[in-house]
Amino acid sequence: MFSRAYRTAITVPPLLWVAVFLLVPYALLFCYSFWSVSPSQVIVHSWTLDNYRQLFKVNVYLQTLFRSMWIAARVTIFSLLLGYPLAYYLSFCTGKRKELLYQLVIIPLWVSYLVRAYAWKTILGSDGVLNTLLQYVHLTQHPLEFLLYSPFAVVLTLTHIYTPFAFLPIYSTLEHIPRNLVEASHDLGASPWQTFWRLIFPLSIPGVLAGATFAFVLSLGDFLSPLLLGGPSGIMISNIVVSLFGAAYNWPLGAAISFCMLALVLALLFLSESLEKKWSLR
Amino acid sequence: MPAVSQPAIPDATQASAPALLTIRNVAKSFGKNPVLRDISLQVAQAEFLTILGESGSGKTTLLRIIAGFESVSSGEILMGGERLDNLPPYRRRVNTVFQHYALFPHLTVAENVGYGLKIARLPGQEVATRVEQALEMVKMTPYAASKPSKISGGQQQRIALARALVNRPRLLLLDEPLSALDANLRRQMQVELKSMQREVGISFVFVTHDQEEAMVMSDRIALLHMGELEQVASPREIYSRPATAYTAEFIGHTNLLSGEVKDGVAKCHSLFWRTGLRDGPGLFSLRPENIRLAGTGGSGAAIRFRGKILRQAFHGATELIQVECADGLVLSIRTASRENWNGDVDLEFSPADAVPVRPSQAQQAQVRQTPERT
Numbered sequence: 001m002f003s004r005a006y007r008t009a010i011t012v013p014p015l016l017w018v019a020v021f022l023l024v025p026y027a028l029l030f031c032y033s034f035w036s037v038s039p040s041q042v043i044v045h046s047w048t049l050d051n052y053r054q055l056f057k058v059n060v061y062l063q064t065l066f067r068s069m070w071i072a073a074r075v076t077i078f079s080l081l082l083g084y085p086l087a088y089y090l091s092f093c094t095g096k097r098k099e100l101l102y103q104l105v106i107i108p109l110w111v112s113y114l115v116r117a118y119a120w121k122t123i124l125g126s127d128g129v130l131n132t133l134l135q136y137v138h139l140t141q142h143p144l145e146f147l148l149y150s151p152f153a154v155v156l157t158l159t160h161i162y163t164p165f166a167f168l169p170i171y172s173t174l175e176h177i178p179r180n181l182v183e184a185s186h187d188l189g190a191s192p193w194q195t196f197w198r199l200i201f202p203l204s205i206p207g208v209l210a211g212a213t214f215a216f217v218l219s220l221g222d223f224l225s226p227l228l229l230g231g232p233s234g235i236m237i238s239n240i241v242v243s244l245f246g247a248a249y250n251w252p253l254g255a256a257i258s259f260c261m262l263a264l265v266l267a268l269l270f271l272s273e274s275l276e277k278k279w280s281l282r
Numbered sequence: 283m284p285a286v287s288q289p290a291i292p293d294a295t296q297a298s299a300p301a302l303l304t305i306r307n308v309a310k311s312f313g314k315n316p317v318l319r320d321i322s323l324q325v326a327q328a329e330f331l332t333i334l335g336e337s338g339s340g341k342t343t344l345l346r347i348i349a350g351f352e353s354v355s356s357g358e359i360l361m362g363g364e365r366l367d368n369l370p371p372y373r374r375r376v377n378t379v380f381q382h383y384a385l386f387p388h389l390t391v392a393e394n395v396g397y398g399l400k401i402a403r404l405p406g407q408e409v410a411t412r413v414e415q416a417l418e419m420v421k422m423t424p425y426a427a428s429k430p431s432k433i434s435g436g437q438q439q440r441i442a443l444a445r446a447l448v449n450r451p452r453l454l455l456l457d458e459p460l461s462a463l464d465a466n467l468r469r470q471m472q473v474e475l476k477s478m479q480r481e482v483g484i485s486f487v488f489v490t491h492d493q494e495e496a497m498v499m500s501d502r503i504a505l506l507h508m509g510e511l512e513q514v515a516s517p518r519e520i521y522s523r524p525a526t527a528y529t530a531e532f533i534g535h536t537n538l539l540s541g542e543v544k545d546g547v548a549k550c551h552s553l554f555w556r557t558g559l560r561d562g563p564g565l566f567s568l569r570p571e572n573i574r575l576a577g578t579g580g581s582g583a584a585i586r587f588r589g590k591i592l593r594q595a596f597h598g599a600t601e602l603i604q605v606e607c608a609d610g611l612v613l614s615i616r617t618a619s620r621e622n623w624n625g626d627v628d629l630e631f632s633p634a635d636a637v638p639v640r641p642s643q644a645q646q647a648q649v650r651q652t653p654e655r656t
Contacts, residue, residue, distance in 0.1 A: 183351055184384035186371040188398035188449065198397070202388050 033255035041249055051256035061240065061257065068236040071155055072220040076166070078159040079215040080208065083166035087207075088200075091174035092182075102171075109164050117228045120157045124148040124229070149231025157229055158219040165218060166211035173207030174200070205279040213272040217265050237261065302327050302485050303348070303366075303453055308357035310343055317343045318509045321357070325453065328483045330476065332496040335506035336532075341489045344506065345455050348487065349378050361452065377446035378455040382462065383438045385430035391441050392417065392426040398449040416448040419478070436467050443475075447482060454479075456488045460495065472498050493533050497521070505529055522569075526640045530567035535602070537573075537613050539566040539636065548636070551611040555585050555633035565639050570602060570616035572635035576628035584630040589613065591623045605629065 034047045055061050090101050108116070123129045126143035134140045146152060177200060185195040223238035230236065237257065244254030303325040310318040318340045325331050335341040346352040348359065350371030359367040366374060377398070385394050395416050399409045417423045420440035425433055430441065439459060446454055460468045460475075476499045479486050490496055496503050497517045505512040505520065505528075512532075513525040524530035527538055541550030543564040548557040550566070557564065576586050589605035592612065596619065603615045603623055615629065 178384065180380050180382065180384040181386060183349075183371070184378070184380060184386070185397070186351075187349060187376075187378045188445070189372050189401045190397075191372050194401055198401075199386060199388075 029255045029258060032251050033259050035252045037250050037252060043251065051253045052260075054253060055256055055260060061237075064235060064240055065237050065260075067151070068220055068238075071151055071158070071234075071236060072216045074155045075158040075162060075219040076212050076215040078155070079163045079166035080170075080212060082159070082163045083211060084170055084204075084208065086163075087167050087171035087174055088196075091171055105164055105167060113161065113224060116161055117157055117225055120153065120160070121148065121229060124153055124156075148229060149234065151230070151234045153229040153231075154225050154234045154236070157225045158222060161225070162215045162218055165214040169210035169214065170204060170207040173204045177203050202279075206276045209272045209276045209279070213269065217268060220265070221261065300327055301325065302329075302362060303487075304360040305344075305348075306358050306360065308344075308347065308354050308359065308367075310340070310347060310352065310355045316509055318347075321506075321509075321511055323504055323511065323514060325485050325487060328485055330479050330486045330488065330499060330501045332488045332490060332500035332503045333506055334490060334493060334496040334503050334532075336491055338508075339506040340509040341491075341506050342457060345378075345457055345487065345489045348453070349376055349455050350374050375452045376455060377449050377451040377453075378457065379439075379442045379446050379459045381457045381459065383430075383435075383442040383459075385438055385441055385445070387430055389430075390426065391422065391428050391430065391433070394430065394441055395445045395448050397445065402449070412448055416444040419447070420444045435462055436471070439463065439471065443478075447478075447484070451484060453485045453487065456486060458490055459488075461490070461492075468495075475499065497533070503533075505532065507532075523637055524567050524639055527565055527567070530637070530639050535570050535614055535616070537568045537570065538639075539568055540564075541566070551609045552607060553585060553587060553611070555636060557633065557636070557638065559638055565641060566636040567639045568613075568631060568636045570614040571600075573613060573615045573629050573631045575617065576630045584632050586628060586630045588626055588628055590626050594623050 032043075033051055034049070036044045036046070036048055036050055038044050086105065090098060090105070094101055121128070124147040125131070126145065126148065128148070130147060131140070131143040134144065135142075181199060181203075182195060185199045186192075190198060220236075221238055223236060223242055226234045226236040226239050227242075230239075238261075241254050241257050241261075244250045244257070248254075301324040305321055305323040308318060308321045309316070321344060323331075333341045333344060343352060347354055347367070350366075350369060354367050357367075358365060361375070366376075386397065389397065392413050396409050396413045399412060404412075413426075414423070417426055420443055422437060422440050422444065425437060425441075430438055433441070439462075442459065456475075460471050463471060472495060475486075488496075488499065500517055502514060502516050503520050504514045507528050513520055513529045515523070515525075520529060521533055524533065524536070530536040530538065539550040539553070541548050541553075541564055542562075543549075543557060543559045544561050546556055546558070548555055548559065548564050548566065557566075574584075576584075587607055589607045592604040592606050594604070595602045597616075599619060600616050601619045601623075603617060604612060605615055605627065606612050613629075
């Protein structure tokens with residue numbers, strides 16, 4: 001087929017790229033997570049497990065990690081609750097408008113993350129669109145403070161941003177369900193509702209798992225939304241990592257937290273992968 | 283175009299036994315594209331009716347209309363005297379065997395068969411017994427716990443059949459269920475399907491494009507052509523008394539003789555024979571096997587002629603021979619096989635076997651639309 005030289009020429013550059021810009025930094029970071037910082041802010045290159053111990057001893061790290069997971073879990077649930085009906089509607093009920101509606105779901109992905117996050121800021125702020133409207137119609141006397149700079153704002157924004165990621169794999173599995181199966185189900189006496197629960201939903205579970213994994217993993221590692229909209233109560237674990245690498249100048253602890261996150265995410269990916277395999281039985 | 287006198291055929295769209303399903307003046311178009319025009323047909327209790335037609339004839343659309351997957355544009359469908367065409371598919375006591383089986387991939391063979399019964403909320407014990415019986419009927423009991431992807435096409439076909447029949451429908455629809463099987467398995471399934479239908483006594487409406495399959499299995503055949511019914515009759519009737527030229531050519535081989543009728547005598551090239559048709563142009567179907575070598579036991583009234591052998595095609599027990607008559611008329615003749623044909627032969631046929639046929643309605647319509655073409 002292709003010559004050896006050609007194959008080498010096309011495979012080596014990407015491998016090198018991954019090695020230099022991903023694997024080496026990861027290895028370095030992994031080393032950092034076992035080093036420490038002296039009081040005079042110098043990295044001490046002696047091996048220790050202190051960083052990992054600290055992570056489990058200091059309450060704020062674990063608390064923030066759990067809060068991040070709780071936020072990510074809520075984002076996942078809301079993304080699925082919005083994404084699934086949307087995917088179902090697009091796949092089964094739209095006919096000729098399908099392409100147009102699909103594009104309408106995809107287009108927001110092209111809009112910058114920052115623009116979308118700032119948009120929520122202008123909507124949720126104390127003199128933002130929502131509060132102004134609520135006061136104008138006299139539903140509230142004063143601006144509602146919990147709207148912005150709260151876990152609520154973070155969950156709302158992340159749900160908005162990651163719903164298309166939950167939608168896409170679900171839509172794809174729904175599109176791959178042969179329509180004659182749906183007809184067969186109706187033919188055997190199942191109403192549309194029964195057909196959904198006995199046929200369509202079970203067959204779409206791999207897509208739901210993939211969508212849930214996307215939404216959870218992406219929102220768990222998010223740091224811009226909590227930074228812009230979270231306030232003190234909406235801080236997530238990535239914000240701590242950022243500050244440890246930046247202002248606090250504690251790279252070793254930051255690296256240790258990063259690796260715990262990485263392990264968690266890999267475990268999740270592995271779990272969802274094996275569940276998907278179990279459910280896609282063909 | 284002068285009227286061609288019609289052969290006397292009883293209206294076979296009416297089922298002889300009490301009708302289970304009545305299709306009345308059904309038409310269907312997709313957009314501006316008419317697919318079915320004015321279809322009227324009855325299916326009797328426990329009848330095996332085949333809807334036969336080439337692809338694009340509308341046969342699958344007609345089946346999907348009965349199943350409820352398509353609506354009618356006009357006309358109505360009745361089952362046991364009640365309107366069927368306004369019910370959704372899941373409220374019709376009709377089940378379908380789909381062309382590609384459409385087994386549920388996430389369920390086992392037994393769960394597939396029990397799907398309809400569970401939906402009908404039958405007690406668990408009864409579901410289990412009936413599934414067991416159904417699997418036994420199609421000889422698939424050992425595969426009850428298998429997934430559909432793990433069994434062969436022929437086995438999937440049996441499961442699709444069991445899954446439909448286990449619900450004891452009043453009418454079973456089969457959409458080219460044998461088309462994906464290889465020739466041997468196909469012939470075996472034709473026999474099995476027919477005997478199974480006799481056993482359960484459920485009316486079958488079977489769609490196929492294969493005229494041999496239709497002949498072997500059916501009580502009656504409804505031949506569909508360009509969205510119109512050409513003829514509805516038993517296999518014997520439709521073969522020996524084709525009503526239209528299209529029917530005669532679609533089902534088996536035939537020689538179409540186009541001639542003139544005058545004073546009760548039809549003339550086609552140099553051949554003459556007596557006919558009951560009125561004066562005017564006449565079209566006749568003469569099956570190749572009804573032309574015999576002269577002197578091999580025909581009646582005295584046989585029409586004799588001489589022809590030159592053009593070519594022969596060996597078909598096993600029989601041979602199809604092309605013969606050119608004195609005036610250039612070429613006829614196909616089927617005879618018992620024999621080693622060598624050459625030179626001239628004396629042939630004969632009896633006038634009764636020259637069956638008058640109509641040019642088909644669709645062809646007439648084409649002629650009307652393009653009168654400048656001759």
